[in-house]
Amino acid sequence: MPLSRREVVKALALSGMGTALGVRAEAAENNTGRLQLICVEEHVNIRAVAQATMPEMLRKAPYLTDWGKDVTDRGESDASRPRVIAAKDSLRKLMDIGEGRLRDMDTYGITAQVLSYAASPHLLPGQEGIDLCARANDELAAAVARHADRFAAFATLPWQKPEAAVKELNRCINQLGFRGVLLNGRPDESFLDAMHHRPVLEALNALHVPLFLHPGLPLHHVRDAYYAGFNREVSARLSMFAWGWHNEEGVQLVRLLLSGVFDRLPHLRVISGHWGEFVPFFLQRLDDSIPQEATGLRRSITQTFREHVYVTPSGMTSLPHFLFVRDVVGIDRLLFSVDYPYLSLNGARAWLESLPVRHEEKEQFAFRNAKELLRLWRRQYAPQKISGNRSRRPVLVLSERWLWSFGGTTTCGAYGTHRGQTGFSRRLHSQRDRRHAYLCANGTWRTRSLLRCGQKESRQTDLLWNIREWGGLPSPSRNPAL
Numbered sequence: 001m002p003l004s005r006r007e008v009v010k011a012l013a014l015s016g017m018g019t020a021l022g023v024r025a026e027a028a029e030n031n032t033g034r035l036q037l038i039c040v041e042e043h044v045n046i047r048a049v050a051q052a053t054m055p056e057m058l059r060k061a062p063y064l065t066d067w068g069k070d071v072t073d074r075g076e077s078d079a080s081r082p083r084v085i086a087a088k089d090s091l092r093k094l095m096d097i098g099e100g101r102l103r104d105m106d107t108y109g110i111t112a113q114v115l116s117y118a119a120s121p122h123l124l125p126g127q128e129g130i131d132l133c134a135r136a137n138d139e140l141a142a143a144v145a146r147h148a149d150r151f152a153a154f155a156t157l158p159w160q161k162p163e164a165a166v167k168e169l170n171r172c173i174n175q176l177g178f179r180g181v182l183l184n185g186r187p188d189e190s191f192l193d194a195m196h197h198r199p200v201l202e203a204l205n206a207l208h209v210p211l212f213l214h215p216g217l218p219l220h221h222v223r224d225a226y227y228a229g230f231n232r233e234v235s236a237r238l239s240m241f242a243w244g245w246h247n248e249e250g251v252q253l254v255r256l257l258l259s260g261v262f263d264r265l266p267h268l269r270v271i272s273g274h275w276g277e278f279v280p281f282f283l284q285r286l287d288d289s290i291p292q293e294a295t296g297l298r299r300s301i302t303q304t305f306r307e308h309v310y311v312t313p314s315g316m317t318s319l320p321h322f323l324f325v326r327d328v329v330g331i332d333r334l335l336f337s338v339d340y341p342y343l344s345l346n347g348a349r350a351w352l353e354s355l356p357v358r359h360e361e362k363e364q365f366a367f368r369n370a371k372e373l374l375r376l377w378r379r380q381y382a383p384q385k386i387s388g389n390r391s392r393r394p395v396l397v398l399s400e401r402w403l404w405s406f407g408g409t410t411t412c413g414a415y416g417t418h419r420g421q422t423g424f425s426r427r428l429h430s431q432r433d434r435r436h437a438y439l440c441a442n443g444t445w446r447t448r449s450l451l452r453c454g455q456k457e458s459r460q461t462d463l464l465w466n467i468r469e470w471g472g473l474p475s476p477s478r479n480p481a482l
Helices: 005-015 023-032 047-060 062-066 087-094 099-107 126-145 162-174 195-207 220-226 232-242 244-259 279-289 301-308 319-329 348-353 359-374 431-435
Strands: 038-044 112-117 151-153 181-184 211-214 270-272 309-311 380-382 437-439 445-453 456-468
Touching (some): 038 211, 038 359, 047 062, 047 126, 112 126, 126 151, 126 162, 162 195, 232 244, 244 270, 244 301, 279 301, 279 319, 301 309
Parallel strands (some): 038 112, 112 151, 181 211, 270 309
């Protein structure tokens, strides 16, 4: 029986979802000295979404069910590295967002997973697609809330209706505590650079949350021309996870890079799986073949990629791939993932721990970059008396990176009384503002700055934020303003 919106909100409140991820797991791993491991491309499904989307997916790709008809994958028997597991086992594990999944994570040393739907509710047209995406997000939020210290989530959006997609995005981020959005394949028959998708990208940019571009099914006429002609097992695999949908997603990413959207939306961030879906290996070729004189972009394609795209292996534990992509984009742009449960968790931790890089770089790859990008160290703020008997609850979300780089449309907000008004908000955009922010010895953030009411400057005001600890405060020594 589906949960009501009220039940979802209640579950989130009781569990502390969005503020507690990693507390117990981080403490436990810190005590044992083990490296935390946050996996960002791990999939789920629920029966209602599977039943509603499967007819449309089979209409678009009837070869979907050919996978596993003639060959049974036995990836779980290979302990050396993540491998494709049997289709029936993948489907069963997709539906488990509880104890079975947690047992697998504990067995293979996975600290936390960022969950996303393997299905594509956005393919359903009209109100049916809008309603299904909302229900899917509610169900996922409730499941994550039951294990808020081990799971986070990416939202699914009704991309065919941009206005509804923007509304659902804001609800998922601001009410359900999701960490970003995952798009399976194309948003509709067009690619993501089409102008009618721009409002959703603008909303992602304003919210400072990433978009995961996950592979999806190739267009049917592309599939027939490029991947047919073999036996059904080979054609199905070649069309999908062997090559076809990686090429499809690489094309979508390249089109975004060429569209100029990253010049116009400076805070838009994209995550690309499977070591970037071929793109990092062709960046130099792209720059040589399509120079800035042709694109009209402010930066080269390579520079744009480095500044806006995060890359994750999706279970492809290949040392040459890692070394190449790290050299191209930098260690601070790499996130870890396994693509569970399509791939087994075998050997994932051992591979990462054996990488021939400094321990600090392993930490960045394993969990630090994910925590920073997805704000997985998000603080929870309790009401604090500031003056008299008034109690105010700030709504600012801080992270070490974001506090010291506020600008553009990023807004620092708090509820309180300000010359008789309530609900004021302002921006920390000047060096003076950042210089007045400092860490108090008693573990609270204090921001001392001039607040503006219209065009008039008000008196100096102190805003105090109590912090419920989540993985420790950022080190003051790493903050230029402290």
